[in-house]
Amino acid sequence: MMKQMKYYPVFLNLKGVKAVVVGGGRVAERKAIALLKAGALVKIISPAITKTLEKYKKLGLATHIKREYRQGDVRDAFIVIAATSSRQTNNRVEADSKDLPRLINVVDTPSMGNFILPSIVNRGHLTIAISTEGCSPALSKAIRKELEEIYGSEFSDYLKFVESIRKQAMNKIKNSVDREKFLKSLASEDLFRTLRKKGVKAAVKKIKSRMSDLSVVTDF
Numbered sequence: 001m002m003k004q005m006k007y008y009p010v011f012l013n014l015k016g017v018k019a020v021v022v023g024g025g026r027v028a029e030r031k032a033i034a035l036l037k038a039g040a041l042v043k044i045i046s047p048a049i050t051k052t053l054e055k056y057k058k059l060g061l062a063t064h065i066k067r068e069y070r071q072g073d074v075r076d077a078f079i080v081i082a083a084t085s086s087r088q089t090n091n092r093v094e095a096d097s098k099d100l101p102r103l104i105n106v107v108d109t110p111s112m113g114n115f116i117l118p119s120i121v122n123r124g125h126l127t128i129a130i131s132t133e134g135c136s137p138a139l140s141k142a143i144r145k146e147l148e149e150i151y152g153s154e155f156s157d158y159l160k161f162v163e164s165i166r167k168q169a170m171n172k173i174k175n176s177v178d179r180e181k182f183l184k185s186l187a188s189e190d191l192f193r194t195l196r197k198k199g200v201k202a203a204v205k206k207i208k209s210r211m212s213d214l215s216v217v218t219d220f
Helices: 026-037 051-058 087-097 137-150 154-172 176-185 189-198 200-213
Strands: 018-022 041-045 062-065 079-082 103-106 119-123 126-130
Touching (some): 018 087, 119 137, 119 154, 126 137
Parallel strands (some): 018 079
Antiparallel strands (some): 119 126
16 A cells, blocks of 8 residues: 655745745744745735844845734735744634645644645755654754764765766767766765765866766866
8 A cells, every 4th residue: 555645745946936924033034034045035924023034124135014914915925834923823824825726834833734844954056855744843853963964065065066067078978878877976975985085176086087088178
């Protein structure tokens, strides 16, 4: 029998997408900033907001509606996050959203919405999402910290290089077998060991050597 998942894991492209965050405290701040980083058009609805959110507002990066939540505030949003300290308000936001084609997350009662936000490890182009499907947020956090140690900041710089070298390899390595072998080597255990123990420059040097054998030259 097929094991069922509570949630379908997915990464969304939110660039230019309308998002509403109801709430202006620290939790709402984290949610709003994550949406802004993803390129969403964020509207915050709350009588008051944190100093950090106030800065984003003054920079014109987020819109702030300075009042309590009202029915209809989520009508034009694609993604909605209810992040107030009031269970009653959060319930109202969820009730207004559930019959609409919206993504809705209720921070204090994840089961009420239709999506949850995982723990995140971010290293530039590398994003790792961890979820226990709501069973244990503490375990998700512990695993996130473990992964942060395994995948350090060197992976951010390395992926920038890989993005460039991969494009060149696709154009310049004509032999498909050689090309596939080279691309796979960019994510080999051997290369990861070099990256972790000796750093990005050593890993890049090793890749350049392999590229040289294929008569392909690149710069980093």
